[in-house]
Amino acid sequence: MVSDAESAPVFAKPVTLREVAAAAGVSVATASKALNGQGRMTADTRERIREVAQRLGFRPNHLAQSLLRRRSFTVGLLTNDTYGRFSLPLMAGVSDALVDNGVSVFLCNVEDDLRLGQLHVEAMLDKRVDGIIATGKRVDRHLPVDLSNLRVPVVYAFTQPDAGAIGLVSDDAGGARLAVEHFCRLGRRRIAHVSGPSSFEVVNTRADAYRAVLEENNLAVSEPLLGAWSEAWGHEAVARLFGGRGERPDAIFCGNDQIARGVIDALRERGVGVPDDVGVIGFDNWEIVAEATRPPLTSVDMNLASLGREAGLALLSLVGGQPAAPGIRKLPCRLVVRQSCGRPPGG
Amino acid sequence: MVSDAESAPVFAKPVTLREVAAAAGVSVATASKALNGQGRMTADTRERIREVAQRLGFRPNHLAQSLLRRRSFTVGLLTNDTYGRFSLPLMAGVSDALVDNGVSVFLCNVEDDLRLGQLHVEAMLDKRVDGIIATGKRVDRHLPVDLSNLRVPVVYAFTQPDAGAIGLVSDDAGGARLAVEHFCRLGRRRIAHVSGPSSFEVVNTRADAYRAVLEENNLAVSEPLLGAWSEAWGHEAVARLFGGRGERPDAIFCGNDQIARGVIDALRERGVGVPDDVGVIGFDNWEIVAEATRPPLTSVDMNLASLGREAGLALLSLVGGQPAAPGIRKLPCRLVVRQSCGRPPGG
DNA sequence: CTGAAAGCGCTTACAG
DNA sequence: CTGAAAGCGCTTACAG
Incomplete structure (x- = not known):
């Protein structure tokens, strides 16, 4: 006998x-x-068996059950967002919605590697997942995997869907409207827009919404300033907006929180008061950034966790055989008001 | 017949x-x-069968195989780090190491909810996972789940292990040494340390290493300044270090990158040059922060992806029945040099 | 009211 | 060299 x-x-x-x-x-x-x-049996027998099972700590083997049921109560979650800023809340949402329904989630990090992607998809299929959720770091790019003609349903969330598939994304135009309309209500009249590269679809979507709201409110539209998704670009944009002789904005709607952070820092360095002289609103509501700016940043939140939940539930209903209209479903954003945008005139 | x-x-x-x-x-x-x-059969038969399988697109059902083999080639990954700053790279590492070995990973987000934790653990056990990896956002806290006396092996990574279990963590003392010794080599002589709350074990571990290196180099030890893990605290610490009449540091080793960011911003606002007057090194190497500071921040990287890989491999060897010594295994950090720490005297 | 049988999709001794 | 049988752990018609 060996010692323990x-x-x-x-x-x-x-x-x-x-x-x-x-x-x-x-x-x-x-x-x-x-x-x-x-089945039917005396309440007595049933109870006795239950007690024995309980006492022995019996737990049914899901592998055996799945084999019979032809359902594994398991889904695969593909992502290429290692950094996780967008996909982590989304993944958490998916996981929460599914675990409540007794479904477990396989995590599949495919990076941007085609080989790795196929490997994961095959592994998932071999494990007989009930379905697959694909998510990424960019709404207008397709994951580097072929998910068409799979044996199981697929739902896309925050990544470009295949033709004929179901995709869930945030309503970026609506999110931009939230921000710009908020400025309008606060009485701001010269609202600028500083955003990311125009190669991103969301940049154009948000810029169009920005223009539309200004026109609806009979305000002058200044051409959006497009650059990188970085603090440095926020600084530079402020230099352009405040460096010349032109009229200066009293509000800046930024394409993400990092740009907004750069804008706020640059404004402070110039002695321009936020929010008194200029209101600032960001996008993403990345808390770690939004709460560290001085003053804390008002920002548009894409509700990614809800997006994940919805994606999970949509997949579940497909798995359950419910027909679902293909196409892109847009979920609303919400504005998280902090101190960088100012209070209403009378407030 | 219904239309497609x-x-x-x-x-x-x-x-x-x-x-x-x-x-x-x-x-x-x-x-x-x-x-x-x-088995043995003519190469011919074997080849013919293989061709048929290929042609029909046969893929063996892993559920059936697992039932026989008594191994599901699946592990569970528990985390309570929804925000994901630490656990996401770690999870990616785990997943990479395991997928290479044909093992899939269940993602289990347990938040800090005991009920949810038990739920996930039971679901995993019912699905007959081969083992479990527990990870968290804090090395000195136990996950809110009881993982002792499970039917499967458990490995802890970046979270507090149970007594008698295997835990992998980063070598924080070593990481701190890397930073402080780097300053010493660069000829800095008055090295300060600004860190987080002393309720975090790592704060004390790193502070002790800081003191030890200074003593080994016969440099004056100034008492570490402890506060919050925030930019705001970085600002305040600079106010304390540079506000009085005392001797001013020529280097500051910060407990995380956010503090370092606050420190660098505050120094700039005071007109103190980084790295010429004062060198700054952070901890975590959180790229989004480290690359946005001006100048870009030198920082200690905990190699969390490798930690995840190692955890995955350790679990695999336990699953394979290899005996492994329980206890905490510390993995080395590395210093990522950018521009905030300065060049060597002769450099 | 309860049990024997067949079967989910596969693998592995064991015969032939 | 190939196949019939038993079995992994469970469920579900079907008899009795």
């Missing part, structure tokens, strides 16, 4: 239904039915 | 080994052996 300390730990084998049945003095069939509330 | 556009898509049933066998005119047993390279 020296040997590798030995893990107890799970107890099987057969053992429960034997201990209760019934057949496996009866034991199964008792535990699943199926 | 209207009906829910129908997903093809996977082809089974039985169908392959029938198509090849052999028994399932022979088909199985042919595909697995087991």
Whole structure:
């Protein structure tokens, strides 16, 4: 006999239904039915079997059940967002929605590697996932994997869907409207827009919404300033907006929080007061940034966790055989008001 | 007959080994052996069966295989770090190491909710995971789940392990040494340390290493300034260090990158040059912060992706029945040099 | 009211 | 060299 300390730990084998049945003095069939509330038997027998199962710590083997049911109660979650700023809240949302429905989630990090992507997809299919959720770091790019003609349903969230598939994205135009309309309500009249590169679809979507709101409010539209998604570009944009002789904005709607952070820092360095002289609103509501700016940043939140939840539920209903209209579903954003945008005139 | 556009898509049933066998005119047993390279048969038969399998797109059902093998080639990854700054790279590392070994990873977000934690653990056990990796956002806190006496091996990474279990963490003392020794080599002589709250174990570990290196180099030790993990605290610490009449530091080692960011901004606002007058080094190497500071921040990287890889491999070897010494294993950090720390005297 | 049988999709001794 | 049989752990018609 080996001493406990020296040997590798030995893990107890799970107890099987057969053992429960034997201990209760019934057949496996009866034991199964008792535990699943199926079939007819005396309340007494059923109760006795349940007690035995409980006492032995019986837990049904899902592998066996899945084999019978032809459903594994498992889905795969593909992402190429290692950095995780966007996909982590989304993944958490997916996972929460699914675990409540008894479904587990396989995490598949595909980076931008085609080979790795195929590898993961095949592994998932071999494990008989009920469906797949694809997510990424960019709404207008397709993951580097082919998910068409799979044997299981696929839902896309925050990444470009295949033709004929279901995709969930945030309503970027609506989000931009939220920000610009908020400025209008606060009485700001010269609202500028500083955003990322025009190669991003969202940049154009948000810029169009920005223009539309200004026109609806009979305000002058100044051409959006487009650059990088960085603090440095925020600084530079402020230099352009405040460096010349032209009229200066009293509000700046930024394409993301990093740009907004750069803008706020640059304004302070110039002695321009935020929010008194200039209001600033960002996009993404990345808390770590939004709460560190001085003053804290008002920002548009894309509700990514809800997006994830919805994606999870949509997949579940597809798995359940419910028909669902293909196409892109846009979910609303919300404005998280902090101190960088100012209070209403009378407030 | 319903039109394709209207009906829910129908997903093809996977082809089974039985169908392959029938198509090849052999028994399932022979088909199985042919595909697995087991048994003895003419190279010809084997090849023919393989071709048929290939042509039909046969992929073995892992649920069935797992049932037989008593191994699901699946592990669970528990985390309570929804924000993901630390756990996401770690999770990516785990996932990479395991997928290379044909093992898939269940993502389990347990937040700080005990009920949710138990729920996930039970779901994983029911799905017959081969093992569990627990990870968190804080090295000195235990996840809110009881993982002792499970039927499967558990490895802890970047979170507090149970007694007798295996835990992987970064070598924080070593990481701090890397930073402070780097300053020493650069000829800095008055090195300050600004860090987070002393309720975090790492704060004390790093502070002790800081003191030790200074003593080894016969430099004056100034008492570490402890506060919050925030930019605001970085600002305040600079006010304390540079506001009085005392001797001013020529280098500041910060407990994280956000503090370092605050420190650098505050120094600039005071007209103190970084790195010429004062060198600054952060901790975490959180790229989004480290690359946005002006100048870009030199920082200690905890190599979390490697930590994840190691955790994955450690779990695999436990699953394989290899004995492994319990206890905490510390993995080295590395210093990522950017421009905030200065060049060597002669450089 | 309860149990024997068949089967989910595969693998692995064991015969022939 | 190939196949029939038993079995992984469970469920579900079907008898009795």
